[in-house]
Amino acid sequence: MKVIELKDLNKSYGKEPNVVKAIDNINLEIEKGFTAIVGPSGCGKTTLMQLIGGLRQPDSGKVLIEGTDISFFRKDDKALFRRRNIGFVFREYNLLTELNVYENIIFTLELDGRDVDREYIYQIAYLLKLDDKMDMLPVALSNGERQKVAIARALATKPKVILADEPTGSLDSKASLEVAGLLKMTCREFNQTAILITHDMEIADNAERVIYLRDGKVQKISERRKQI
Numbered sequence: 001m002k003v004i005e006l007k008d009l010n011k012s013y014g015k016e017p018n019v020v021k022a023i024d025n026i027n028l029e030i031e032k033g034f035t036a037i038v039g040p041s042g043c044g045k046t047t048l049m050q051l052i053g054g055l056r057q058p059d060s061g062k063v064l065i066e067g068t069d070i071s072f073f074r075k076d077d078k079a080l081f082r083r084r085n086i087g088f089v090f091r092e093y094n095l096l097t098e099l100n101v102y103e104n105i106i107f108t109l110e111l112d113g114r115d116v117d118r119e120y121i122y123q124i125a126y127l128l129k130l131d132d133k134m135d136m137l138p139v140a141l142s143n144g145e146r147q148k149v150a151i152a153r154a155l156a157t158k159p160k161v162i163l164a165d166e167p168t169g170s171l172d173s174k175a176s177l178e179v180a181g182l183l184k185m186t187c188r189e190f191n192q193t194a195i196l197i198t199h200d201m202e203i204a205d206n207a208e209r210v211i212y213l214r215d216g217k218v219q220k221i222s223e224r225r226k227q228i
């Protein structure tokens with residue numbers, strides 16, 4: 001089932017004669033499940049993620065999330081759609097230092113005035129091995145644990161799509177593989193779509209599908225064996 005559809009998508013930065021075509025007429029369908037986007041530095045990975053997540057406006061083309069075209073939503077509508085439907089995980093975990101792990105995880109939910117499903121939050125925490133750390137402040141956690149809190153926070157709103165931009169960029173290789181493996185597992189457990197941006201092929205190997213970007217274009221898509 002296709003969850004994300006990109007149609008004739010274009011995004012450039014700068015003005016003539018210094019225009020950089022970051023996304024060059026991309027047409028792409030992304031199925032439910034775990035997808036990795038890989039490619040060399042500057043090929044457009046972050047720009048693509050920002051367009052999918054409604055954090056940037058395309059110059060032209062469409063971004064459809066489960067059939068809803070978000071590309072030209074008004075700013076407020078886009079922010080609301082984003083909060084309800086998309087979970088972000090960034091390289092810098094963006095945790096609130098004065099809140100404990102549990103409070104960080106439910107922060108977006110509370111911001112949105114939504115009920116907190118405590119049982120579900122603890123299920124996420126258990127899967128991410130954070131359940132015995134719920135009262136701790138971020139300062140007392142390792143980087144890998146901080147990133148797991150960021151993943152739990154993204155999952156807490158039960159989004160249709162999780163977008164993770166180099167979430168393992170600040171982690172050592174063991175923690176990176178663990179975080180990628182946990183993203184894969186939660187994606188399956190909660191029947192979600194996750195898109196992971198990375199330049200590390202070992203990390204990308206966790207995905208069911210790898211999209212290779214080059215010079216703002218899709219170079220190839222490789223389907224992996226469905227992981228049971």
Ligand SMILES: Nc1ncnc2c1ncn2[C@@H]1O[C@H](COP(=O)(O)OP(=O)(O)OP(=O)(O)O)[C@@H](O)[C@H]1O
Pocket residue numbers: 013014020021022039040041042043044045046047048199
């Ligand atoms: N705000 C901006 N203003 C001008 N140029 C930009 C801007 N953001 C990105 N670019 C340019 O657009 C191109 C794509 O950048 P992008 O960050 O999307 O690539 P990337 O594949 O994520 O790179 P990296 O792996 O190094 O993070 C690059 O040439 C970059 O220099």
